[in-house]
Amino acid sequence: MPTAAEPAFPDVKPYKSLSNDELSARIEAVRAELGPRLLILGHHYQQDEVIAHADLSGDSYQLSQMAADSSDCRAIAFCGVHFMAETADILANRPEKLAERNGELVRVILPDMAAGCSMADMAAIGQIEDAWSQLGEVVDTERLIPVTYINSAASLKAFVGRHGGIVCTSSNAKAAIEWAFHKSNDGKGGDRVMFFPDQHLGRNTALGMDIKNDQMPVWDPYETDLGGNTEEQLENSKVILWKGHCSVHQMFKPEHVAMFREQHPGIKILVHPECPQDVFELADEYGSTGKIINTVKNAPAGTKWAIGTELHLVNRLKQEHPEQEVHFLSPVVCMCATMYRIDLAHLCWTLENLRDGSPVNTVEVDEETSKWSLVALERMLEVK
Ligand code: 13P
Ligand code: SF4
Numbered sequence: 001m002p003t004a005a006e007p008a009f010p011d012v013k014p015y016k017s018l019s020n021d022e023l024s025a026r027i028e029a030v031r032a033e034l035g036p037r038l039l040i041l042g043h044h045y046q047q048d049e050v051i052a053h054a055d056l057s058g059d060s061y062q063l064s065q066m067a068a069d070s071s072d073c074r075a076i077a078f079c080g081v082h083f084m085a086e087t088a089d090i091l092a093n094r095p096e097k098l099a100e101r102n103g104e105l106v107r108v109i110l111p112d113m114a115a116g117c118s119m120a121d122m123a124a125i126g127q128i129e130d131a132w133s134q135l136g137e138v139v140d141t142e143r144l145i146p147v148t149y150i151n152s153a154a155s156l157k158a159f160v161g162r163h164g165g166i167v168c169t170s171s172n173a174k175a176a177i178e179w180a181f182h183k184s185n186d187g188k189g190g191d192r193v194m195f196f197p198d199q200h201l202g203r204n205t206a207l208g209m210d211i212k213n214d215q216m217p218v219w220d221p222y223e224t225d226l227g228g229n230t231e232e233q234l235e236n237s238k239v240i241l242w243k244g245h246c247s248v249h250q251m252f253k254p255e256h257v258a259m260f261r262e263q264h265p266g267i268k269i270l271v272h273p274e275c276p277q278d279v280f281e282l283a284d285e286y287g288s289t290g291k292i293i294n295t296v297k298n299a300p301a302g303t304k305w306a307i308g309t310e311l312h313l314v315n316r317l318k319q320e321h322p323e324q325e326v327h328f329l330s331p332v333v334c335m336c337a338t339m340y341r342i343d344l345a346h347l348c349w350t351l352e353n354l355r356d357g358s359p360v361n362t363v364e365v366d367e368e369t370s371k372w373s374l375v376a377l378e379r380m381l382e383v384k
Pocket of ligand 1: 044058059060061151169170171246272274287288289290
């Protein structure tokens with residue numbers, strides 16, 4: 001019998017030479033055997049063949065809710081990226097859920113551990129702590145509220161929980177920043193927000209709340225002094241933005257918007273708020289991946305769309321909505337290389353190991369980090 005240290009199937013390599021049909025059949029066989037004890041979650045950026053095996057799919061907010069609400073499952077295979085699997089572990093194994101299940105843990109599996117998020121990697125906990133202590137010499141950190149985008153490591157979410165802040169997603173960023181200004185600090189609210197790691201989501205959201213660009217200095221963690229800012233800039237700030245971005249969404253440019261408007265009169269530009277300000281401001285509509293899907297679904301037939309978000313999602317929308325005219329808002333390929341790492345071979349490999357009692361690629365957040373992350377995540381789930 002294999003032990004936990006000795007997987008039944010130690011290497012994914014042999015799976016790579018199997019056809020998609022065989023992999024799909026074997027994945028379905030594991031699903032049939034494990035029944036409701038296994039929940040497969042899939043982010044909207046996943047490849048079609050992976051999404052076909054997901055029990056539920058969603059944007060980051062919806063997937064967090066699904067993990068938080070799960071009850072029958074004892075394992076979640078998370079087809080997404082690392083921060084999503086960490087969040088699922090924290091929410092599915094929070095104390096009240098553990099008590100309901102008499103202490104039984106939900107094991108969270110990430111089919112490929114190399115599926116990270118380059119934006120999340122742009123803010124390390126040591127850099128955040130250093131920025132916080134430097135800021136403490138210029139502004140009152142008791143009234144500085146940290147807001148982290150869910151695209152961040154659990155250690156950052158724990159930092160935010162410890163310092164009275166909140167996690168946000170692309171679907172509730174405005175509500176989260178409003179919460180920080182008005183409801184944090186036991187209802188007293190904060191003077192300013194420190195928003196990380198995505199400067200674009202932070203900026204685009206705050207601009208919609210009447211906060212001006214000159215009230216949003218950017219903190220560059222590679223500048224040794226005050227993140228490259230003057231004391232005056234920080235004292236006058238409302239939102240201090242971290243210098244991070246999504247390498248996928250920064251590929252969309254204003255000239256792409258101009259090109260579509262010229263070539264397709266009447267077209268609507270629909271973007272994810274991770275796009276830079278110059279593209280975001282030219283768009284007709286914006287939203288999380290879930291909102292993008294619903295916007296296309298609910299529009300009158302024949303509406304023309306140019307969509308600025310990850311390629312797999314836009315291609316799926318094209319296929320699923322032949323009644324709409326859907327275009328990808330860039331002449332170049334903008335796909336998330338880390339989301340793409342999850343394929344049928346990795347899914348099949350991790351599921352067969354799970355079934356045979358020798359799980360691989362378990363994502364487990366330590367107790368202390370989970371405890372404080374949960375504080376900030378529960379606030380996230382309360383504001384919408
Ligand atoms: P959503 O929460 O909108 O799905 O976004 C997740 C993400 O990583 C976008 O790049
Ligand atoms: Fe991260 Fe961008 Fe990929 Fe989203 S699309 S997971 S933000 S790298």
